[in-house]
Amino acid sequence: MAGVTKTFPGSEGPAVAPLDLTIPAGELTVLIGPSGCGKTTTLRMINRLVEPTAGTITIDGTDIRERSLTELRRGIGYVIQQIGLFPHRTIAQNIATVPKLLGWDKRTTAARVDELAELVGIEREMLRRYPSELSGGQQQRVGVARALAADPPILLMDEPFGAVDPIVRSRLQHELLDLQSRMRKTIVLVTHDIDEAVALGDRVAVLNVGGVLEQVAAPDDLLAEPANEFVAAFLGAERSIKRLALSGVMSLHLDPGPVVDRRASDAEARQALERGGLDWLAVLDGDRFLGWVAAADLDGRPIADLQPEVLRARVEPTATLREALEVILTSHTSTALVVDADGTYHGAVTLEAIREGLAR
Amino acid sequence: MSDATARRRWVAWALVAAAAIGALAWAVARTRGLDEQTQATNPIFRWEYLLVRERTPEELWARTREHLELTVVPVVLGTVLSGVLAALVLRFRVLQGTVFTLAGVLYTIPSLALFGILSTYVSNWTSAVAALTTYTLLIITRNIVAGIDGVSPAALDAADGLGMGRRQRLLAVELPLATPVILTGIRVATVTTVGLVGISKVIQLGGLASYVFDGFNRDYSTLIILGSASMVLLAVVLDLALRGVERLLTPWARRAGAR
Ligand SMILES: Nc1ncnc2c1ncn2[C@@H]1O[C@H](COP(=O)(O)OP(=O)(O)OP(=O)(O)O)[C@@H](O)[C@H]1O
Ligand SMILES: [Mg+2]
Numbered sequence: 001m002a003g004v005t006k007t008f009p010g011s012e013g014p015a016v017a018p019l020d021l022t023i024p025a026g027e028l029t030v031l032i033g034p035s036g037c038g039k040t041t042t043l044r045m046i047n048r049l050v051e052p053t054a055g056t057i058t059i060d061g062t063d064i065r066e067r068s069l070t071e072l073r074r075g076i077g078y079v080i081q082q083i084g085l086f087p088h089r090t091i092a093q094n095i096a097t098v099p100k101l102l103g104w105d106k107r108t109t110a111a112r113v114d115e116l117a118e119l120v121g122i123e124r125e126m127l128r129r130y131p132s133e134l135s136g137g138q139q140q141r142v143g144v145a146r147a148l149a150a151d152p153p154i155l156l157m158d159e160p161f162g163a164v165d166p167i168v169r170s171r172l173q174h175e176l177l178d179l180q181s182r183m184r185k186t187i188v189l190v191t192h193d194i195d196e197a198v199a200l201g202d203r204v205a206v207l208n209v210g211g212v213l214e215q216v217a218a219p220d221d222l223l224a225e226p227a228n229e230f231v232a233a234f235l236g237a238e239r240s241i242k243r244l245a246l247s248g249v250m251s252l253h254l255d256p257g258p259v260v261d262r263r264a265s266d267a268e269a270r271q272a273l274e275r276g277g278l279d280w281l282a283v284l285d286g287d288r289f290l291g292w293v294a295a296a297d298l299d300g301r302p303i304a305d306l307q308p309e310v311l312r313a314r315v316e317p318t319a320t321l322r323e324a325l326e327v328i329l330t331s332h333t334s335t336a337l338v339v340d341a342d343g344t345y346h347g348a349v350t351l352e353a354i355r356e357g358l359a360r
Numbered sequence: 361m362s363d364a365t366a367r368r369r370w371v372a373w374a375l376v377a378a379a380a381i382g383a384l385a386w387a388v389a390r391t392r393g394l395d396e397q398t399q400a401t402n403p404i405f406r407w408e409y410l411l412v413r414e415r416t417p418e419e420l421w422a423r424t425r426e427h428l429e430l431t432v433v434p435v436v437l438g439t440v441l442s443g444v445l446a447a448l449v450l451r452f453r454v455l456q457g458t459v460f461t462l463a464g465v466l467y468t469i470p471s472l473a474l475f476g477i478l479s480t481y482v483s484n485w486t487s488a489v490a491a492l493t494t495y496t497l498l499i500i501t502r503n504i505v506a507g508i509d510g511v512s513p514a515a516l517d518a519a520d521g522l523g524m525g526r527r528q529r530l531l532a533v534e535l536p537l538a539t540p541v542i543l544t545g546i547r548v549a550t551v552t553t554v555g556l557v558g559i560s561k562v563i564q565l566g567g568l569a570s571y572v573f574d575g576f577n578r579d580y581s582t583l584i585i586l587g588s589a590s591m592v593l594l595a596v597v598l599d600l601a602l603r604g605v606e607r608l609l610t611p612w613a614r615r616a617g618a619r
Contacts, residue, residue: 049520073523084518088536088612097522130612146522 015041016211018055025060025153028180028187030201032194034234038211039190040081043156046188047076059154074098077147081158081190083139085131091117091142092127098150116145121175137164140172157189161196173199194235198223198242206231220246224358240358244322249315249338252357254347257337259284264303273298282337282345283308289337289345314339317346321357324349368499369544372551376595379555380588383572387581406582420590427567427594430557433489435550438496445497446504456505463498471495471559479563488560495556496549503545507538540613543606547599554595568594 016038023029031039044050046057048069057064064072085094092113099109117127120141131139140160147155160176161169173196180187191197197204198219205216208230215227223243226232235242258276260269262285273281273295283290283303291308298306313331315324317338327336328351338346387404410416445463449456471491478487511534519529558569566573571587574580607614 047521049517070523070525073521078518078521080514080517080521082514082517084512084514084521086515086518086533086537087512088610097524101523101528132612146518 014053014210016045016052017213019211019213021205021213021216023186023188024203025186026184027202028189028200030197030204031188031190031207032192032197032204032234033207034209035192037207037209039192039207040158042207042211043158043188043190046154046156047073047078070101074101074150075152075154077149077152077155077185079140079143079147079155079157079160081162083136083143083163085139085142085146087131090128090130091122091134094131094142095127095145095149097146098152102150112149116148119148119179120145137168137172140164144176153185155185155187157187159190159192162191169196176200195242198246206234241322243358244325244354245320247321247357248317249319249321249324249349250317250346252321252349252353254338255335255350255353257335257345257348258282259345259348260303261285262290262304266298266300266302269298269303276335278333278335280333282311282348284345287345288343289314289339311337313337315349316341321349321354325351325354369548369551372548372555373595375555376551376592379558379572380592383575383584383588387575387584404581405585409582410586420586423566423568423570424590424594426565427554427557427569427591430488430492430560430565430567431550431553431594431598434492434553435496435546437489437493438500438549439546441493442497442500442504445501446508449501449505450508460498460502463501466494467498469494471556472562475560475563484560484563484565488557488563488565492553492556492560496553499549499552500542500545503548504538504542507541507545508534510541511537536610539609540606543602543609547602550598550602551595554591554598558591 019042031042033039041050045052046064048064085091086097089097092110095113095116096109099112104112113127114124116122117124122138122141122145126134126138131142134142140163144157144160147157161172164172177200189200191200201219203216204219204222206214206222208214215222215231217225217227220243222231223235223239223246226235226239232239258272258278258280259282260272262283264272269281279295280292281295282292283306289311292311293303293306293308313327313333313336315327315336315338317340319327319338324336328334328349334351336349338349340346445459449459474491474494475487478490481487482490515533515537516529519533524532557565557567558572560566561569561573568587568590571583571590573587575583575585575587
């Protein structure tokens with residue numbers, strides 16, 4: 001988008017100020033900003049439901065005005081803010097809208113509908129129902145399936161999860177991420193929920209009232225270094241906590257941790273205890289994690305004679321910093337150990353390491 | 361359904377019912393004043409007229425057919441013409457006021473005058489059909505426009521966003537979704553027309569209402585009751601038939617309503 005402006009007739013200022021924005025192919029770009037800031041308008045200029053007052057929009061180097069309206073729109077999936085299913089058509093017919101417009105034959109269309117229903121998690125028996133017979137969350141899935149029907153390379157989603165409760169929303173968000181990791185489509189998603197933006201976006205564009213672009217950045221950079229007061233205020237007071245959810249424990253400098261091999265002697269264990277500075281020790285067998293022993297239980301016997309206990313302060317390597325912090329806080333110690341599902345030991349996460357990770 | 365449509369449907373039914381009740385009341389009042397002897401030989405409704413008299417079935421059928429024709433033909437013509445008018449209004453919004461005012465003016469021309477003027481130029485049947493057609497225009501045109509205006513903006517937005525053309529959007533989204541409102545308009549027009557057909561008696565038609573007029577002229581209550589009752593019955597049957605059509609055409613609305 002280059003210098004794209006929209007001024008609605010009869011309004012004083014522009015709804016979208018001259019806007020320059022590049023949306024990388026295969027990535028999910030989030031447009032976020034306060035209500036009425038021009039997010040929907042920006043989105044709708046991409047499929048020409050709104051014609052820009054000035055400026056040009058190009059897709060893969062081609063001006064969108066060079067293609068016919070219907071051809072352009074059929075190649076861009078669109079999930080509208082109000083869902084907008086056709087009430088008089090069954091779910092299957094709703095999903096098949098674009099394939100039908102493109103003249104696909106019945107068999108191909110039916111097969112595609114089944115595939116999409118599966119993809120977005122709509123049971124097959126629902127396909128014969130009408131939209132009014134579905135819950136809000138189910139309708140939103142159908143809206144997404146309908147947008148994906150003809151496998152468009154570009155997907156525009158206007159608050160696709162606005163109408164559902166937080167639990168269903170977070171499930172749909174996970175499903176979208178999962179889908180996106182397989183589909184690698186170019187997605188522009190509008191939301192006014194900063195948590196959603198941070199959770200879903202490869203990049204987040206923050207808009208201000210009047211369609212002024214304040215900052216475009218990856219979520220972590222956005223949270224770490226907001227470009228100005230507006231962005232910082234919009235991101236909210238808990239920026240660091242939000243960032244915790246964005247990086248995994250393996251991105252930290254893992255500590256060797258308060259560990260001792262099961263073949264060690266009592267004296268070696270006491271040295272390890274001192275090094276660790278905690279009142280417990282993790283017992284390893286090579287690189288396999290066996291459990292923990294309390295400092296008070298060290299009574300001169302070799303470690304092999306002690307019975308290691310099950311550890312609660314333990315996270316998997318895929319865990320986020322937020323999950324690690326949660327585990328540390330609930331298990332009354334200042335260190336969590338990173339251990340695979342199969343028992344391989346990776347290292348220790350300390351509060352200090354988390355703090356340093358954020359300071360990066 | 362819009363308030364205005366609901367009100368108009370009420371008016372239509374009230375017209376038909378008032379005609380029937382009025383005729384009945386008149387018949388009762390007539391017979392009350394007579395002595396017992398006459399009452400016995402002159403009951404409110406002489407069943408023999410309906411059941412025994414040889415010419416009755418044929419005559420009744422002929423008049424029913426005439427009535428039906430004078431209802432269905434104007435309503436069908438009216439629907440087609442209203443379609444054209446509504447298309448004009450929807451395409452060129454500036455015309456909306458003019459078209460509705462014109463249809464409203466047509467609606468208020470006294471039917472007697474209209475029959476009189478038309479029948480000097482064309483055949484009686486044609487002038488009856490023409491006059492009755494003009495009375496359906498306002499109701500049906502209004503409902504087509506209201507029906508299409510009432511389609512949810514979200515559905516239209518989706519239709520555009522998914523790349524439907526103007527025609528595709530009209531045929532695949534707007535018309536189907538406007539169907540309930542349009543059919544309600546046609547139903548109101550039908551019931552109204554059943555009542556209005558009677559006035560074509562002045563040009564030697566009149567359908568079932570001929571019984572009513574004959575009854576008044578000959579002071580014969582049986583005919584009045586026969587005529588009004590069959591008119592009410594016809595109106596009810598046509599209304600139910602159209603409701604049936606609506607159910608068939610809009611399975612989605614039924615299932616939604618059932619929840
Ligand atoms: N068709 C229109 N005609 C006139 N003004 C419009 C139109 N559409 C939007 N606007 C105005 O443009 C501005 C931006 O609207 P837009 O719908 O893009 O906001 P948004 O960021 O999507 O808001 P929300 O979060 O509430 O959906 C608003 O001030 C709105 O009133
Ligand atoms: Mg919006």
